Amino acid sequence: MEDALSAATSIGRLGEDAVLARVLPRLAPGESALLGAGDDAAVVAAADGRFVVTTDLMVHGPDFRLAWSTPYELGWKAAATNLTDVAAMGARPTALTVAIAAPPELDVAVLEGIADGLREALACLAPGAGVVGGDLSVSTVLTLAVTAFGDLEGRTPVLRSGARVGDVLAHAGTRGDAARGLALLFGEARDGSGEPDASLAAELRRREPELLAAQLAPRPPVFAGVAAAAAGATAMLDVSDGLARDARRVAVASGVGLDFDAAALGADPRLALAGAEDHGLLATFPPGTALPAPFERIGRVVDGHGRLTLDGEPVAALGWDPYSGWDGRAG
Missing domain, CATH: 3.90.650.10 (PurM-like C-terminal domain)
Structure with a gap:
């Protein structure tokens, strides 16, 4: 995790308002947002009169390793894993809220990369959907919690x-x-002590881009x-x-x-x-x-x-x- 840290631009040194000022412009509220991030809550249209909602958690260690995943990939995967849960109900994804708890020494560039990944995943996988809010907190372990909303558009939910x-x-x-892809990472992207190795992962990424992308x-x-x-x-x-x-x-x-x-x-x-x-x-x-x-x-x-x-x-x-x-x- 050391490669992702920098004292000069750590989120602890910048403070919440400055971090949000750098991260929020990287996100888009989406077409269904009547009011996006900035107030105590967002307002999202639900023309159907109903909406579907799901949430998913990603924790450094059991769910991802910063030595293997780029911040952009983390944001992308955090969006993708929630969008498919909405899709599985037969609904069209409309909005996400994203909560991140991170060590105060984490470089703000990591959160900026996560925001970029979220934005691009939404544009690719669920055009029109966007991030409408969330929360920032401190933790010893980088953790992402994403909640996704979807519109049934008059359809009966598929159970x-x-x-x-x-x-x-x-x-x-x-x-x-x-x-x-995960088997490759565990088999070929760990150092002599068994810890995830960023340089080995980078080489693996060049050699097996499709399988690594399928996982990350x-x-x-x-x-x-x-x-x-x-x-x-x-x-x-x-x-x-x-x-x-x-x-x-x-x-x-x-x-x-x-x-x-x-x-x-x-x-x-x-x-x-x-x-x-x-x-x-x-x-x-x-x-x-x-x-x-x-x-x-x-x-x-x-x-x-x-x-x-x-x-x-x-x-x-x-x-x-x-x-x-x-x-x-x-x-």
Whole structure:
């Protein structure tokens, strides 16, 4: 973390008002903001009369390492992980609030980079959405907390509990790339003592840019959530903890089983099922539905409360658990 520190421009030396004066101009409130940051609260339009809301936490250590991620990538990923949760409800993302707790010696350039990443991720993944407020605080560990809001635009929210036997199981996004990227970082971007090494990560970034980007700055198909809802998706969720682990949540909530097609999962079905943090969308659709792009059929809904199978054979719900780690690491 030392590379990110500078006494001359540390946030502790600058103070909150000066930090905000440098960070807020890098953000945009978005089209749905009637009143953005600056008052005690923002005002965001909800023409539908309802809105969806979700929140996610990123903590230095278990969720990211400054030696591996640039501040820009942190901001990008913080936006992406929340936008897909909104999309999984069939809603259009409209606004984010961002709270950051950071060590006082952290260079303000880190927060500026995070703001740039947030802004650019929103422009790319959810055009029209913006950051409308948040909070700054002090902590010994850099922590980001993002809350995202979305507009259902008159649609019924797509829940995890709507899958029915006979439905098509489909997925949009990459499968296993983020896991491959993380395995590379753990395998090749640590020093002799096992600590994350920025120079080794930089070399890895040059050699495997796509896999590193899949882990550090994912580009999930946020737009596909609305398309899935419009096509009649019966259930949907964001795949953040692993395809199998998240699929089981749909199976349990819906009281059904899910049978994956190994051939549809690619050359390494186990990694596709266990790899986490791709942030794709898993959905079920009625039989005969024309799947909206980029959804691909990867299986079917069958009998069996909470049961997962791969070509009919039982498969474990491997993936990421914040309290026990990842039980499906590549390599």
